[in-house]
Amino acid sequence: MxxxxxxxxxxxxxxxxxxxxxxxxxxxxxxxxxxxxxxxxxxxxxxxSKEKLIEQVFRRRLDALNAQRLAALAKLADDSNRTLEDVLAAYIRPALELSHEGNGALFMRVLARAFAEHDDTLRQFLSENYGHVMRQFTAEFARLLPQLSKEELYWRIDLVTGALTHAMSGFGMIQRKRDVSEETHREQTAQHLIRFAVAGLSHP
CATH class of the missing domain: 1.10.10.60 (Homeodomain-like)
Structure with missing residues (x-):
């Protein structure tokens, strides 16, 4: 360490x-x-090398984030009554916690650049090392939303992830008010985002 x-x-x-x-x-x-x-x-x-340094910048944040996501998802495995809100919370809340810790919001801008700059090598690294996490969540979303085709589900998950990345980066019109604590603001963000994602994913 x-x-x-x-x-x-x-x-x-x-x-x-x-x-x-x-x-x-x-x-x-x-x-x-x-x-x-x-x-x-x-x-x-x-x-x-610079390439290995870039990879370590991502590992430093994403290893812990995705371990927390998978642990949260695993806790739901034995709950036969788990809902879409529960699974989304397991996906969203650890990410929002990361964005409010240290330079977490700064890292989200780095992550956004990874996709905006179309770096195929970096995208392959992210897919190979963290793609399994998204596949596990996608499988759970598919189970809870059987009415959606695979293509439609992927579209919606992609848009939800985009909204999450936006919320994590600290951009946007909604900024924390001075009289609101970081913890309260993060909880408000999580609640709004989860409701938004439920509506978007479950819409006919």
Missing amino acids: NSPGSTKERILGAAELLFAQRGFDGASLRQLTAAAGVNLAAVNYHFG
Whole structure:
């Protein structure tokens, strides 16, 4: 486990910030080493290459996020009365918690860039390492929504995921009010998003 102030964590933190601001191609290793206060040898020692560094930026956040999602989904497995709201909560709530921890919202901008920049290598990495999580949730959504064709279900899940990413990134018109705590604001966001997703997924 790396301490928050370790060289590796400083590099990851600087990379996350620069990738969010400038994209993967736009952020050079020279800029990254300057921001982290390290030399190029340190980057090569800890990661080997820029591509591996990018992968570790994603692993640092997504490994924990998806472990929490799968644990929440597993808790529902023995509940024969589980609802669409329950499954959506298992998918949405861990993601919103991530977005409110540390630089979680910043990471969501990095994740959005991964899809906006059409990096096939990165997309393949994300699919190979985290695609199984989405498949498990999709199978559960399909069980609860048998009236939807496979194509229609995929369209709707894609749009729900887009709405979640938007909510996590901190963009949008709805901002936390000064007299509302982070926890309350996150709960309000979760409730609105789950209701929105239920309506979108279950509409005839």
